[in-house]
Amino acid sequence: MTTQPRDASHPTMQAISYTGAGGREVVTVVDSEIPVAGPGEVLIRVHAAGINRADLLQRAGNYPVPPGAPDGPGLEVSGTIEETGAGVGPWEFGTPVCALLTGGGYAEYVAVPEGQVVPVPDGVSLIDAAGLPEVAATCWSNLVMEAGVQAGDWVLVHGGTGGIGSFALQLLAALGARPLATAGSPEKLERCLELGAEAAINHREEDFVERVREITGGYGADVILDVIGAKYLERNVDALARGGRLVVIGLQGGGSGTLPLGKLMGVNGSVTGTLLRPRPVQEKAEIMRQVRDQVWPLVSAGKIRTTTDTAFPLDRAAQAQDRFEEADRTGKVLLVTEAAAADTADAVHPGAQRHRP
Structure with a gap:
């Protein structure tokens, strides 16, 4: 894995990119612009991202990115609401959420259609919640x-x-x-x-x-x-x-x-x-609505338990993907950002809201 130097004069974030198709050598840490929450989207400050087999298939060149999707890997995250775009409901700044993505989750921030964002289930930590949306x-x-x-x-x-x-x-x-x-x-x-x-x-x-x-x-x-x-x-x-x-x-x-x-x-x-990733936004929103209403109560009641095998810092994505492929893995492998150390799961700022018109 290589790291591109940061330019402190610009508001950038750390993210993971693939330089081409191949093995762990194509996994690269880059500085990229923090995305903007467009109409119907929310911007999430990422605390953790889940690793899935699709990420490795994409790395190998065997899982094409759907048109219009972010090029970077990562199909699920947890974090806190940073801002909202036009037409989005009243999310409070700092609300703990998790989200299903089309890509780009290995990053410090990600913009997501509102319908694919759901609250973290009761009883689940903000970090562990990153391993829930995709599965x-x-x-x-x-x-x-x-x-x-x-x-x-x-x-x-x-x-x-x-x-x-x-x-x-x-x-x-x-x-x-x-x-x-x-x-x-x-x-x-x-x-x-x-x-x-x-x-x-x-x-x-x-x-x-x-x-x-x-x-x-x-x-x-x-x-x-x-x-x-x-x-x-x-x-x-x-x-x-x-x-x-x-x-x-x-x-x-x-x-x-x-x-x-x-x-x-x-x-x-x-x-x-079936594949989940290329489905239209409306279909994903309906799936996540049903997950929130039907599955989250089972998680909160302890009938479905989540297991995190290992959590790696974001800049060790290659090592995290190595762990994902090991036969003795017994749960989700996660990438954790610096935001997870700075905030806590209950760090909600009541009454505050960032909204981009």
């Missing part, structure tokens, strides 16, 4: 809004101890569904059970299709949440119950596979592939 929005939008999970449904979650998987298992258990999980070690299998899975399947030693059929008494999975993609495509269809829904949200096992249409039609099943 909460992904799990809720795919499991509930897309797949229509209901109480009593059998739901198979691949990668049960990953960032998505660990949140999904807790959410499903809280909703009264019957979650199953795959994982690759005895320790991870035990962790899946702790997170709410009714059963955990060792994908290295067992056939998950056979085990799903066995556990469900031959019924199968009503919903499968899959981060693997092509490698599991045919077997996922084999594991579906009649009317089952396969939702593919990741391609860790490849992007091109064979879809057995006869089997899919035979069970009246469906396959959906």
Whole structure:
């Protein structure tokens, strides 16, 4: 990682940029202009940013930035309201919030559409809240809004101890569904059970299709949440119950596979592939509205718990991404800015508000 010198005569912020496609050598600390809150936006003074697999895919050149989005990595942050743009509701200056982004979260400030900004859930620290928006929005939008999970449904979650998987298992258990999980070690299998899975399947030693059929008494999975993609495509269809829904949200096992249409039609099943990042602002706003109303109460009640593995200073983003890829990681990896040391989670300035007309 390299660092560009600061110019103290200009109001700039520290941010992380990629100098091209590659490995950790392209991760660069730069000084850039502090963004302005445009119409319908709020400016957040970032305290922490969450690291996600999409950030590493973008670094490798395999996840193009949507048109109009910031070039820098970072899809979720927590922080405090710094200013608001025209047409934005009455946010108080200093209010603790977290937000879902299209990019640019590895920075000291970020401008975000108001609909993608939500208060920090009760009982969650401002730092830990940085690891919530992306995973909460992904799990809720795919499991509930897309797949229509209901109480009593059998739901198979691949990668049960990953960032998505660990949140999904807790959410499903809280909703009264019957979650199953795959994982690759005895320790991870035990962790899946702790997170709410009714059963955990060792994908290295067992056939998950056979085990799903066995556990469900031959019924199968009503919903499968899959981060693997092509490698599991045919077997996922084999594991579906009649009317089952396969939702593919990741391609860790490849992007091109064979879809057995006869089997899919035979069970009246469906396959959906989704990405969160390129969705229109209006869709993201609706997702975050539902997350605030439906998921945050579960978090505040302790039914869904967040886990932070490690927090790194912003200028150590390359090391943080290294940690993200390590097999023994057990929670979110975060980047923390200097603002986190200067402020506290309850540092709200009552009655004060910065608004840019």
